[in-house]
Amino acid sequence: MSRPERSRRGSALPAALAIVVVAAIASATLATLARTEILLARNRAAAAAALAAADGCAAAVVSEIPAGWGFDALVLGPDGVAGTADDGGRPAPAGCAATVRAAPGPVDPARAVLRVDAAAGEGRRTIDAVVGRAPQAGVPALLWLTDTAALADVHGSLTLAGMDAAWLTAPFASLAAPFDPAALDGWLAGQAPSVVVSPPARAPLRVSEPPLAELAARARAAGAAPGGTLVATGAPPLALTLTAGDLHVTSLGRGRGLLFVDGLLDITGTFEFSGLVVASGGIRVASAARLDVAGEVWLGSGATFAIDGEARVAADGAALEVADRLLPLPRRAVLTSMRDAS
Amino acid sequence: MSANPGCRGATRGATLVELLVGTALAALVLGACVGAVAAAARLLGALGARAEVEDTAELAVEAFRFDVRRAGFDPAGAGIDPLQAAAADQLTLAADLDADGTVDAASEEVTRWVCAASPSRLSRIIGAQSLPIAAPLARCELRYLDDDGGEISAGTGALSAADRARVRRVVLDLAVETAQGGAPAARHAEIALRRPR
Numbered sequence: 001m002s003r004p005e006r007s008r009r010g011s012a013l014p015a016a017l018a019i020v021v022v023a024a025i026a027s028a029t030l031a032t033l034a035r036t037e038i039l040l041a042r043n044r045a046a047a048a049a050a051l052a053a054a055d056g057c058a059a060a061v062v063s064e065i066p067a068g069w070g071f072d073a074l075v076l077g078p079d080g081v082a083g084t085a086d087d088g089g090r091p092a093p094a095g096c097a098a099t100v101r102a103a104p105g106p107v108d109p110a111r112a113v114l115r116v117d118a119a120a121g122e123g124r125r126t127i128d129a130v131v132g133r134a135p136q137a138g139v140p141a142l143l144w145l146t147d148t149a150a151l152a153d154v155h156g157s158l159t160l161a162g163m164d165a166a167w168l169t170a171p172f173a174s175l176a177a178p179f180d181p182a183a184l185d186g187w188l189a190g191q192a193p194s195v196v197v198s199p200p201a202r203a204p205l206r207v208s209e210p211p212l213a214e215l216a217a218r219a220r221a222a223g224a225a226p227g228g229t230l231v232a233t234g235a236p237p238l239a240l241t242l243t244a245g246d247l248h249v250t251s252l253g254r255g256r257g258l259l260f261v262d263g264l265l266d267i268t269g270t271f272e273f274s275g276l277v278v279a280s281g282g283i284r285v286a287s288a289a290r291l292d293v294a295g296e297v298w299l300g301s302g303a304t305f306a307i308d309g310e311a312r313v314a315a316d317g318a319a320l321e322v323a324d325r326l327l328p329l330p331r332r333a334v335l336t337s338m339r340d341a342s
Numbered sequence: 343m344s345a346n347p348g349c350r351g352a353t354r355g356a357t358l359v360e361l362l363v364g365t366a367l368a369a370l371v372l373g374a375c376v377g378a379v380a381a382a383a384r385l386l387g388a389l390g391a392r393a394e395v396e397d398t399a400e401l402a403v404e405a406f407r408f409d410v411r412r413a414g415f416d417p418a419g420a421g422i423d424p425l426q427a428a429a430a431d432q433l434t435l436a437a438d439l440d441a442d443g444t445v446d447a448a449s450e451e452v453t454r455w456v457c458a459a460s461p462s463r464l465s466r467i468i469g470a471q472s473l474p475i476a477a478p479l480a481r482c483e484l485r486y487l488d489d490d491g492g493e494i495s496a497g498t499g500a501l502s503a504a505d506r507a508r509v510r511r512v513v514l515d516l517a518v519e520t521a522q523g524g525a526p527a528a529r530h531a532e533i534a535l536r537r538p539r
Binding site: 037 | 386393400408411412413414415416417418419420422424437439441442443536537
């Protein structure tokens with residue numbers, strides 16, 4: 001009785017168990033492979049996201065570096081003293097940290113090394129970026145403002161012509177200021193048709209404020225003329241001029257080079273200038289008066305910008321370069337090269 | 343006296359026909375299983391091979407991007423030219439990675455990328471060391487774009503120094519062939535070349 005039963009039992013159970021074992025091993029192997037692939041893909045995605053975050057952080061930090069001539073002040077930190085805790089610290093967007101240190105080698109060209117450490121999700125990347133000063137003087141904008149005080153109503157007419165015939169591929173922006181360009185767009189739209197931006201012109205730029213105090217100090221140190229460089233007849237002399245206090249132009253005044261008015265530029269006649277006009281206290285163009293600048297206009301903190309007459313600012317890169325040769329102008333910080341540090 | 347037919351049937355064993363049918367069914371089931379497993383294995387192999395070639399293409403582009411991104415790194419202000427040579431089939435990138443103001447051609451500071459034709463292979467060359475990055479290739483081409491996105495043609499030779507100075511972006515068009523045939527793993531990478539402007 002027992003022998004036939006044993007023989008009838010067969011090998012189904014061992015066979016089933018073997019199949020289960022083989023299937024389990026195969027499943028486990030597949031699961032491990034899939035898990036490894038998923039981890040690899042996740043790591044790669046995290047690394048790419050972190051790298052993008054580091055790039056974005058570097059761009060944001062560089063855009064906030066004030067226009068100027070060098071980077072000593074940044075390296076020294078707010079206290080201006082080397083070897084202290086605040087050396088090189090820079091404000092950075094959430095998720096990243098940035099520090100600036102002096103670059104090795106010669107002082108010129110002006111540059112610094114920016115280290116950015118950024119995290120995104122599970123990834124983290126560190127990059128070293130070399131920050132230098134832009135080759136172009138100033139900012140590529142017709143009006144460079146320090147604050148919103150200048151954004152007053154225009155009762156006369158203001159024409160901003162961004163196209164420079166010599167630089168056809170790079171039109172100037174109409175406005176530049178250290179705040180949201182949307183506010184500048186809104187002001188331009190709100191002032192139409194009194195304010196005309198003749199195309200093509202780039203959209204308003206967000207940049208740091210013009211460093212007028214240091215520019216005035218440099219102009220003073222360079223021996224700027226105190227005034228008297230505007231002429232009514234003949235070719236105006238190329239001049240670096242720094243006037244202390246307001247400047248009143250009551251008839252025809254024509255000039256060339258760099259005019260720094262450390263006060264209000266008050267025009268009741270006709271003012272024509274080729275180069276850079278800086279007015280720390282602002283500009284007032286009276287009714288029936290005219291301002292015509294080929295180059296750029298920079299305004300200081302709390303500056304008046306009252307246009308009751310006719311004003312026109314037209315891009316002229318060559319005139320700006322001439323002014324830059326008279327007195328080196330501040331430049332924006334730009335990222336010139338980088339490497340991945342981790 | 344009469345035997346129980348069911349009991350007798352249960353103990354009578356399998357007939358030859360039953361055995362043959364059983365064997366045939368078992369063979370069918372086993373064959374189906376083996377076929378399914380083999381098909382799955384083939385599919386898995388093909389997927390693995392495809393994944394591998396896609397990985398190869400992706401890693402090649404990542405490595406190329408890594409080198410182009412850091413080309414021209416010049417903390418010492420020595421005026422490092424990021425693009426030291428450029429042609430349709432190769433380019434040479436330079437960076438002052440140790441910030442000593444010089445570029446050591448025998449180190450990783452000078453990296454050469456070569457699209458070789460025979461055998462078709464993309465290689466990264468540092469000093470005397472050549473590292474194959476991707477092979478075999480259906481396509482490997484380097485192109486150079488200026489500030490406005492216009493192509494600076496290298497023709498059959500190399501770009502002149504003046505043309506190299508205009509290069510703002512480097513393009514790698516890469517297609518890695520699969521071992522099992524099928525469409526190659528193609529990648530198009532356009533990478534900005536940083537240089538003061």
